[in-house]
Amino acid sequence: MDGAHGGRTEDARTHEERGWPASSLLGRLGPADRDHLLALGARVPYPADQVLMWEAERTDHVLVLLHGLVKVTGHADDDREALLAVRMRGDLLGELAALDGQPRSATVTTCGPVVTRSVTRADFLACLRDRPQIAHAVNQSVVAKLRAANTHRVNFVGCDAATRLARVLHHLAMTYGERDGDSAVIRWPITQPELATLAGASEPSVQKALRRLRGEGVVTTGYRSIRVDGLARLRSIGYADR
Structure with missing residues (x-):
């Protein structure tokens, strides 16, 4: 667990000064809820081109992306790798498996050096129960990802x-x-x-x-x-x- 000063973790102090992207999970939270989420789990750095989660694996922890970018990929019917999305700092990774207990729906790979906080499923679900605003922000984040996927499909209809x-x-x-x-x-x-x-x-x-x-x-x-x-x-x- 990171040390705290005045109730704030080191991660929260460092990144709050720079601001989190408004569309990210952390950008949707108020300071107290953001600090609470950032105090969970452990800070874990990863190098470039590191797989953080594999499609179909049965793990259920979540990662809060503190720094860097990751790509989300899946395998198409012809076994080609399909790029589904890109996630940036402030985003939550792996929440679907944590919420429903099912296998991972996609593979997540780092695009350059990345820093995360790794949170167990039990701690994540307890956080959602205890902090309604965090639960609401997670719901908003999941809905936003779904809307973006739908918009992506619709935008391409009839285009060359x-x-x-x-x-x-x-x-x-x-x-x-x-x-x-x-x-x-x-x-x-x-x-x-x-x-x-x-x-x-x-x-x-x-x-x-x-x-x-x-x-x-x-x-x-x-x-x-x-x-x-x-x-x-x-x-x-x-x-x-x-």
């Missing part, structure tokens, strides 16, 4: 591959990118097969669309990063009809 890729890149840049005016850098490794999965397109189609975006000066691809050089232009490509 280039439009879908533009929408995916714009979402990633706005949600996880380091913003600088009309530019943003996505500083974590995302492969073209993963982009193709997110965009619901074939790899050749994504490669062709990326070449076009690079040629028009909209994006620049580098080692383990993608830079969007024109967010407004990228949005106009992805949402020309809106």
Whole structure:
């Protein structure tokens, strides 16, 4: 257990000063509830490319993501790995298995160094019983993830591959990118097969669309990063009809 000062854990003090993303679980909580959650379990760091949870395994602890990004993947019917989502600091990982006792629904892998708090299922469920506001925030978080998945599916109906890729890149840049005016850098490794999965397109189609975006000066691809050089232009490509 981390040491505390004035009722606050070291994790809570350090990260609260920087602020948690408003859409994350920790961003939805008030200071007292956030500190309570951050006092549970143990602080655990992980290196890059480390699997934190395996799809179908029977573990039921949860992880509170304090620093870094992770990718959530699953296996499609043809055994290809499908990128389902990306989670950022402040998010909760593994809550479904903790809530229903079923096997893990996806694999979670670190994108660069990550720091978490690992909380047992028993402590997590007790926290939900004892702290109604945390339970409400967890419910909101689960619903938000479901809505995002539904929106993702609906947004792609009737769109060509280039439009879908533009929408995916714009979402990633706005949600996880380091913003600088009309530019943003996505500083974590995302492969073209993963982009193709997110965009619901074939790899050749994504490669062709990326070449076009690079040629028009909209994006620049580098080692383990993608830079969007024109967010407004990228949005106009992805949402020309809106």
